[in-house]
Amino acid sequence: MKQIHSLIVTNGHLLHHSNAPSSHQWMPTLLYNALISAYDNHHHKSLHLFSHMLANQVPPNSYTFPPILKSSPLPLGSTLHSQTLKRGVFSDPFILTTLLALYARNNLLPHARKVFEEFPVFLIVACNAMLNAFSMNGDMETAVSLFESMPQRDVISWTTVVNGFALNGNFGASIRFFGKMMNHKDVVEGLVKPNEATCACVLSSCANLDGKTALDCGKQVHGYVVMNEVKLGVFVGTSLINLYGKMGCLSDVENVFRIMVVREVCTWNAMISSLASNGREKEALEMFEQIKLQGLKPNSITYVAVLTACARGKFVREGLDLFRSMWQDFRIEPIMKHYGCVIDLLGRSGHIQEAAEIIRNMPFQPDASVLGAFLGACRIHGAIKLGEEIGKKALKLQTQHCGQYVLLSSMNAEKERWDHAADLRREIMEAGIQKIPAYSMVHLT
Incomplete structure (x- = not known):
């Protein structure tokens, strides 16, 4: 390219002259x-x-x-x-x-x-x-109607609808539409072939559903990838790790991770999350160190995954050190999820006062998930007064949600503070808040 550039300059063709032919206008x-x-x-x-x-x-x-x-x-x-x-x-x-x-x-x-x-x-x-x-x-509904009216479709058309259902939280419909694609004459006759994006979309939908059916579907997609030599790139590989990790299939997680040629930060994040959610928290922390050795830069999601591992493994010192290192080492600004992980970490380990201090000094108002995690820890460890103090903030955030009221009321009842429990129950009734009834679910396989 530089040699061609030199020839253009030395032959005088670089500048546009005012007397150039009209074809150069x-x-x-x-x-x-x-x-x-x-x-x-x-x-x-x-x-x-x-x-x-x-x-x-x-x-x-x-x-x-x-x-x-x-x-x-x-x-x-x-x-x-x-x-x-x-x-x-x-x-x-x-x-x-x-x-x-x-x-x-x-x-x-x-x-x-x-x-x-x-x-x-x-x-x-x-x-x-x-x-x-x-x-x-x-x-x-209109997307599917347009899709069906198209005289011609390509893999992008199919993938867009599969992904569209997933974007709107209808993961079952996403999987069913992928099944329709695989049985359609366009795919059967080889006119259309699912690509990496298609497989990654349907695997993500499988990961967001529970049960054996979703896992079986994911395994079928994995089999299709292997048999048809669809590229096991970052997106498909990461989606498989995420799916198998959520389903507790750690041997499959490790197999996919091992054979991946290219691994991005998102791949390592999925691996850390899989280890953290399956009782191998220490290995998750070790994998976090490997990210840095690979020359990759952890991101905000990486820290959510590794702080979750610390919370589940009750690695208090390591978790707090990691939380502090976010800004110091990588200039990552902590968001609500990171604070939620730290509160969960301290709450599980019984460090209620430290958790309360972090909530008081947060740079933004804690959301209901952070306060809910704290209230749960207060109930487990019997910190009723501290729970009531922080619980008042939760009630202001979720004035029409019965969960926080019921949790505070139960905390008081367990300590036989019947007057406090009755007051909270009365507040629920006066505010017109409907208590969500509990239910049980049986999943038949």
């Missing part, structure tokens, strides 16, 4: 487009180049707008939409698809549909973008 536009594309991930720089382009009366064309629209915030995106109309390039499929995606990610589904209707002919790329728009905005 679009050269400035091409140069600006190349620079804008090069700054694809630096939105402010690409926008500055676009402004400079207009100031110098260089006409933008259909290749100018997609990279700018790709990362534009909504108000600017609408302005650029107007520019495409003004410049007569609005009907370009790439511009229409990028605009559609812009409105979809900003939850403007009617705008996305209006852009979609501007496509003059059927384009599978446009349909896939619209499928994703419906999925992102929770309208899976």
Whole structure:
């Protein structure tokens, strides 16, 4: 590349001359487009180049707008939409698809549909973008209707719907739609083949369901990956580790981890979580050290996983040291989940006063999950007065939730403080809060 660059310079072809032939009239536009594309991930720089382009009366064309629209915030995106109309390039499929995606990610589904209707002919790329728009905005019924009306589908079409159900929490439907895909003539006849993204999506759905059926489905997908030589990349491998870890299949977890050629931080996070949730907390901590030896940088999720391991293993000193190291070593700002893990760690180990001190000094208001973990620890260790002090904050956060009231009332009843327990029960009734009835579930395999 550098040799070619040198030849261009030495032969005098680098500069654009004013007396160049008319066939070169679009050269400035091409140069600006190349620079804008090069700054694809630096939105402010690409926008500055676009402004400079207009100031110098260089006409933008259909290749100018997609990279700018790709990362534009909504108000600017609408302005650029107007520019495409003004410049007569609005009907370009790439511009229409990028605009559609812009409105979809900003939850403007009617705008996305209006852009979609501007496509003059059927384009599978446009349909896939619209499928994703419906999925992102929770309208899976319309997404499926559009999918079924498409005269042609590719693997992205199928994967978008499978992932759409998962995005909206309907993991069972995600798995069933994948099953429909595998039995469809497009797959049977080899016209469409599930790829890494498809497999990762359905494995993630399996991991979010309990029971033998979900595990069996995950194993079938794993078998398909092996038999059809689908790439066992980071996404599929991590999804398998996550699934097997949640199902308690640690030998499968270790096998997948061992054969993975490329492991990213997300892979190590899944491995640490799997070990932590299956009674091998010490190994989870050792794996955290291995991340650093591999030259990878732990992220916020890594610390949630390793702090959870500390809480379950009651490694108080190690957990507190890790919590402090987040900012000191990696400049990771602790979020609510990290504080929840630390409160759980101290609560399980009986360090109630220390947990209360952390709650009082948190840089933001603790949420109900943090306070609920603390109240549970207070009940186990009999710290009633401290529980009542912190419990008042929980009641303010969840005024219409019966859980915290019932927990506080039960704590007082266990210590035979019947008047306090009765007062809390009375508050539930006066506030009109309905106690959620308990139930049991039997899972038949």
